Amino acid sequence: MTVLIIGAAGQLGTELCLRSKVRGYDTVAVDYNELDLTNESSTQAFVAQVKPTVIINAAAYTAVDRAETEIASAFAVNRDGPLYLAKSCAKADIPLLHISTDYVFDGKKPTPYLETDTPNPQGVYGQSKLEGEIAVARTLNKYITLRTAWVFSATGNNFVRTILRLAKERDELSVVADQTGAPTWAGDIAEVLLEIVERIHQSKTITWGLYHYTGSPAITWHAFAETICQQAFELGILRKKPFIKPISSYEYPTAAKRPQNSALACALIQEEFLISQADWRKGLEQVLIQWKKNNEFST
Numbered sequence: 001m002t003v004l005i006i007g008a009a010g011q012l013g014t015e016l017c018l019r020s021k022v023r024g025y026d027t028v029a030v031d032y033n034e035l036d037l038t039n040e041s042s043t044q045a046f047v048a049q050v051k052p053t054v055i056i057n058a059a060a061y062t063a064v065d066r067a068e069t070e071i072a073s074a075f076a077v078n079r080d081g082p083l084y085l086a087k088s089c090a091k092a093d094i095p096l097l098h099i100s101t102d103y104v105f106d107g108k109k110p111t112p113y114l115e116t117d118t119p120n121p122q123g124v125y126g127q128s129k130l131e132g133e134i135a136v137a138r139t140l141n142k143y144i145t146l147r148t149a150w151v152f153s154a155t156g157n158n159f160v161r162t163i164l165r166l167a168k169e170r171d172e173l174s175v176v177a178d179q180t181g182a183p184t185w186a187g188d189i190a191e192v193l194l195e196i197v198e199r200i201h202q203s204k205t206i207t208w209g210l211y212h213y214t215g216s217p218a219i220t221w222h223a224f225a226e227t228i229c230q231q232a233f234e235l236g237i238l239r240k241k242p243f244i245k246p247i248s249s250y251e252y253p254t255a256a257k258r259p260q261n262s263a264l265a266c267a268l269i270q271e272e273f274l275i276s277q278a279d280w281r282k283g284l285e286q287v288l289i290q291w292k293k294n295n296e297f298s299t
Ligand SMILES: NC(=O)C1=CN([C@@H]2O[C@H](COP(=O)(O)OP(=O)(O)OC[C@H]3O[C@@H](n4cnc5c(N)ncnc54)[C@H](OP(=O)(O)O)[C@@H]3O)[C@@H](O)[C@H]2O)C=CC1
Pocket: 006, 007, 008, 009, 010, 011, 012, 013, 031, 032, 035, 036, 037, 038, 057, 058, 059, 060, 061, 062, 077, 081, 099, 100, 101, 102, 129, 147, 148, 149, 150, 151, 152, 156, 157
């Protein structure tokens, strides 16, 4: 059983590598410096050389605002890269586990989005991820595209790290309170993907296709920031909690428009794979404990 992980140095990639090795799979992990996914011939040659049993694509262009100007790069990584991987998988007759985002939706639906709801991305990042989903689905039968949201982990840049940095610097923060979604710990997503890998390993029947998976419960970015500061305060990472002012999206202009409600309904993955949503607050605690141990944010 050889698991090939692409984008191994990212938030999700890091958690996947750790946990794939713990589960005892032969794990081949590569990032940008070893394989540029946007190069079709090297991607196909690499897959042919490694001969994996399954590929997990954790690589992506994730800079939501920068994507508005770096349009070609966003589409190359988020649409063309997955297409090349899907072609390689089709050739070798192996499955691809691919990741997508809540930002494929426009956020106008008042209730959580189903897999069958029509996407309508508000920005380049969301559009490029949607086109990646479509490319995979058109090229390959044996694929899982897992849409997730608001990912955080102990590595890389994410909202948790930004809020803690700001909380160290300031007495007052302003955070949007009119965008709702579900934070998701990369460790939980990695476990979900590896559960699916295990099914492949055991040659169990799999219903391939599109699934939603996020942490629970859904909240606003403002409430997320409050929870981050509260937990960091309780763990002694923050000496005092800042005042976090709830603001509207209008008061926090960004290059890319974010969806107002991007909560994802996760019943299908529960039905097909018996996978339940994890409480992201537990993942947050793990991340904060790791940062405390490493003396991050200690100044
Ligand atoms: N972060 C989030 O909040 C969310 C993420 N997702 C999706 O989850 C998946 C994982 O995201 P996350 O772990 O946060 O992403 P990260 O940005 O942390 O990691 C992505 C990794 O992909 C690498 N990469 C970029 N371009 C290429 C390329 N051309 N070839 C090979 N590798 C490349 C990056 O390298 P480098 O850093 O050198 O550019 C980085 O190591 C992605 O599909 C993302 O769209 C979905 C919802 C929310």
